[in-house]
Amino acid sequence: MTELTPAPLSARAMGTPLNRVDGQAKVTGSASYAVEHRLEHPEGALHAWMVQSTVAKGRISDIDASGALAHPGVLSVLHHGNAARLADTEDRELAVLQDDAVGFRGQVVACVVAESPEAAREGAALVSVTYDEEPHRSELTLDTDCYAPDKVNPAYPTDTEEGHVEAALASAAVTVDQTYRTPYEHNNPMEPHATVAVWHDQHDGPRLLLYDSTQSVHSVASTMARVMGIERSRVHVLAPHVGGGFGSKGLPHCHEVVATLAARAHAGRPVKLAMTRQQMFALAGYRTATIQRVRLGADREGRLLATDHSVVEQTSAIKEFAEQTATITRMMYASPARRTRHRLVSLDVAVPSWMRAPGEMPGSVGLEMAMDELAYACGVDPLALRERNDTEVDPDTGKPFNNRRLVDCLHRGAERFGWSGRPAEPRGGVDGDWWVGTGLASSTYPAFVMPGNSATVRALPEGRYAVTIGAVDIGTGAWTVLTQIAADALGCPVEGIELGIGDSTLPAASVAGGSSGTSSWGSAIAAAAQAFRKEHGDEPPPGATTTASPEPSAGRENHAMHSFGAVFAEARVHRYTGEIRVPRLLGVYSVGRVVNPTTARSQLIGGLTMGLGAALLEESYRDVRFGHVVTQDLATYHVAAHADVADVEAEWLDEEDTVASPMGSRGIGEIGIVGTAAAVANATYHATGVRVRELPVTADRFV
Numbered sequence: 178m179t180e181l182t183p184a185p186l187s188a189r190a191m192g193t194p195l196n197r198v199d200g201q202a203k204v205t206g207s208a209s210y211a212v213e214h215r216l217e218h219p220e221g222a223l224h225a226w227m228v229q230s231t232v233a234k235g236r237i238s239d240i241d242a243s244g245a246l247a248h249p250g251v252l253s254v255l256h257h258g259n260a261a262r263l264a265d266t267e268d269r270e271l272a273v274l275q276d277d278a279v280g281f282r283g284q285v286v287a288c289v290v291a292e293s294p295e296a297a298r299e300g301a302a303l304v305s306v307t308y309d310e311e312p313h314r315s316e317l318t319l320d321t322d323c324y325a326p327d328k329v330n331p332a333y334p335t336d337t338e339e340g341h342v343e344a345a346l347a348s349a350a351v352t353v354d355q356t357y358r359t360p361y362e363h364n365n366p367m368e369p370h371a372t373v374a375v376w377h378d379q380h381d382g383p384r385l386l387l388y389d390s391t392q393s394v395h396s397v398a399s400t401m402a403r404v405m406g407i408e409r410s411r412v413h414v415l416a417p418h419v420g421g422g423f424g425s426k427g428l429p430h431c432h433e434v435v436a437t438l439a440a441r442a443h444a445g446r447p448v449k450l451a452m453t454r455q456q457m458f459a460l461a462g463y464r465t466a467t468i469q470r471v472r473l474g475a476d477r478e479g480r481l482l483a484t485d486h487s488v489v490e491q492t493s494a495i496k497e498f499a500e501q502t503a504t505i506t507r508m509m510y511a512s513p514a515r516r517t518r519h520r521l522v523s524l525d526v527a528v529p530s531w532m533r534a535p536g537e538m539p540g541s542v543g544l545e546m547a548m549d550e551l552a553y554a555c556g557v558d559p560l561a562l563r564e565r566n567d568t569e570v571d572p573d574t575g576k577p578f579n580n581r582r583l584v585d586c587l588h589r590g591a592e593r594f595g596w597s598g599r600p601a602e603p604r605g606g607v608d609g610d611w612w613v614g615t616g617l618a619s620s621t622y623p624a625f626v627m628p629g630n631s632a633t634v635r636a637l638p639e640g641r642y643a644v645t646i647g648a649v650d651i652g653t654g655a656w657t658v659l660t661q662i663a664a665d666a667l668g669c670p671v672e673g674i675e676l677g678i679g680d681s682t683l684p685a686a687s688v689a690g691g692s693s694g695t696s697s698w699g700s701a702i703a704a705a706a707q708a709f710r711k712e713h714g715d716e717p718p719p720g721a722t723t724t725a726s727p728e729p730s731a732g733r734e735n736h737a738m739h740s741f742g743a744v745f746a747e748a749r750v751h752r753y754t755g756e757i758r759v760p761r762l763l764g765v766y767s768v769g770r771v772v773n774p775t776t777a778r779s780q781l782i783g784g785l786t787m788g789l790g791a792a793l794l795e796e797s798y799r800d801v802r803f804g805h806v807v808t809q810d811l812a813t814y815h816v817a818a819h820a821d822v823a824d825v826e827a828e829w830l831d832e833e834d835t836v837a838s839p840m841g842s843r844g845i846g847e848i849g850i851v852g853t854a855a856a857v858a859n860a861t862y863h864a865t866g867v868r869v870r871e872l873p874v875t876a877d878r879f880v
């Protein structure tokens with residue numbers, strides 16, 4: 178079947194700034210998001226509202242639903258005493274309303290179903306739950322017991338060691354040994370997590386329909402089938418438009434199960450469930466806090482002899498999540514001796530999950546701030562230090578990098594940003610009452626192509642084609658770029674493509690995550706188009722149909738597949754108040770061919786903006802007495818807003834990477850956030866001479 182390996186595509190539509198094909202529907206409001214879907218039912222939809230635990234650990238001793246049930250409009254209150262049993266309760270995050278155990282504050286303990294959202298919410302406030310409370314632990318410290326997980330996400334070794342790290346550190350002319358901390362962060366996509374569920378009990382068994390806000394209709398369908406114990410083919414998940422995810426919608430969370438249990442209890446009637454912004458801080462995943470000790474040893478010119486990156490981070494006692502924080506240090510720079518290590522502290526807190534560049538984002542904070550410290554310690558320019566430690570071979574796997582252009586990104590960025598001529602010493606720039614400095618960091622992200630994708634091409638009249646795959650556009654532009662890829666693969670204009678995505682009845686597609694969507698789905702579309710043309714020629718009869726999957730590429734397997742970038746920041750710190758401003762932020766990236774410059778630029782400057790927010794603003798504050806996050810709204814959890822974002826620009830090198838994918842492209846969704854917080858923090862050090870080793874860098878930390 179090797180003939181199905183798609184040949185590189187010729188680019189006609191690819192590379193052009195096609196406007197979003199779903200843009201008009203979005204700006205006119207006709208694009209329906211999850212709970213906006215209106216499903217036919219004579220009595221209309223029901224509304225579900227989740228009741229959350231007010232203790233961090235313990236047992237539910239009693240639930241009194243009488244007050245809620247007496248409230249007008251309330252139809253039912255589901256809890257562990259009356260909800261249907263799930264077929265699979267192994268995933269404790271999804272095993273809701275099954276038993277009396279409470280594993281974290283904010284866990285769902287009941288669900289009120291009512292005729293209106295207002296009645297459901299009021300009913301939820303009237304449910305009286307009493308607990309046998311047990312002592313809990315919710316504080317991440319270095320003094321708490323920790324353990325080594327079997328692997329870190331998704332399947333990397335927990336620890337690695339190569340060479341004699343201690344000996345190399347002892348013999349190094351210059352060393353850095355510092356501890357860096359990154360905070361809890363919460364994904365805050367514009368559209369909260371939401372679902373409409375309809376359960377039908379039919380003569381041949383149950384059937385479940387979900388309109389969901391998800392990054393993967395296929396994974397929601399298979400997870401719900403497994404958890405509910407029904408056949409996969411009888412679960413239908415639709416997500417035509419999704420208002421952001423950042424990873425928080427990459428895997429199903431408990432609300433999909435709650436909505437389904439409610440729908441099952443009211444079979445035939447659609448049930449709508451939307452998380453509130455506050456609920457998202459307990460139920461939709463988050464980035465764990467990290468404590469990272471980084472030790473670097475180098476010769477006088479800054480050539481690394483040893484790197485040691487040791488991370489302590491947090492997981493939930495009910496479900497393990499192991500952020501791959503130190504994996505970036507395994508491949509970023511040449512260093513003869515290298516060690517990385519991950520340890521988890523298990524706490525009675527909500528379950529962490531994916532958030533844009535899990536692993537690489539927090540890991541780049543520790544590594545790239547330590548590299549900055551090494552540069553000053555050696556008296557070497559931070560850019561020259563990165564260049565001096567560049568490597569053509571991945572130190573971790575020994576494989577050659579497919580297309581490592583880190584140094585090109587650094588040089589192009591330096592030229593455009595105006596890096597040269599900066600004061601070598603910190604606190605060398607003053608403008609009125611502001612200290613002014615610049616900083617940089619390297620960036621990288623793996624170039625994944627996920628297995629298990631396929632696509633279907635069907636000929637339509639008048640030379641047009643229907644192209645379908647169960648992919649999801651979470652706001653990134655997938656509707657648009659997949660249309661461009663399909664047009665080039667079939668040799669027709671973009672107007673000739675009728676794309677279908679966002680539906681679990683369409684061919685298998687991997688998650689819109691890991692910056693892998695365009696590469697994975699595009700490879701499937703390219704393979705299907707090539708197989709279609711081989712089978713039906715260039716003038717196929719309407720109705721001619723072919724489904725195909727891409728073959729694994731030997732070129733990919735023989736190389737270390739990564740994208741690279743360089744981020745430059747200017748920071749101004751007010752000498753009296755400590756106020757921080759970032760007037761300029763620039764990222765230069767090597768990401769293969771850019772399929773659509775408009776949507777790509779949005780992705781990259783979006784990542785840079787999120788990195789700016791991580792540098793200066795984002796922090797979820799946990800009250801360890803009660804175990805919950807108190808900053809649970811956008812008034813107290815600050816993200817970068819327009820006034821914080823001045824001049825943020827992204828640029829990419831002109832290139833094409835046919836080893837990475839038949840489109841010549843790699844992923845772009847996450848690399849923009851990697852390194853960015855370190856670049857900003859490094860700029861604040863250059864401005865002030867004070868090294869803040871904890872994010873976010875706030876005025877009070879310049880002490």
Ligand code: MOS
Binds near residue numbers: 422424531534
């Ligand atoms: Mo992204 S955190 O891989 O959805």
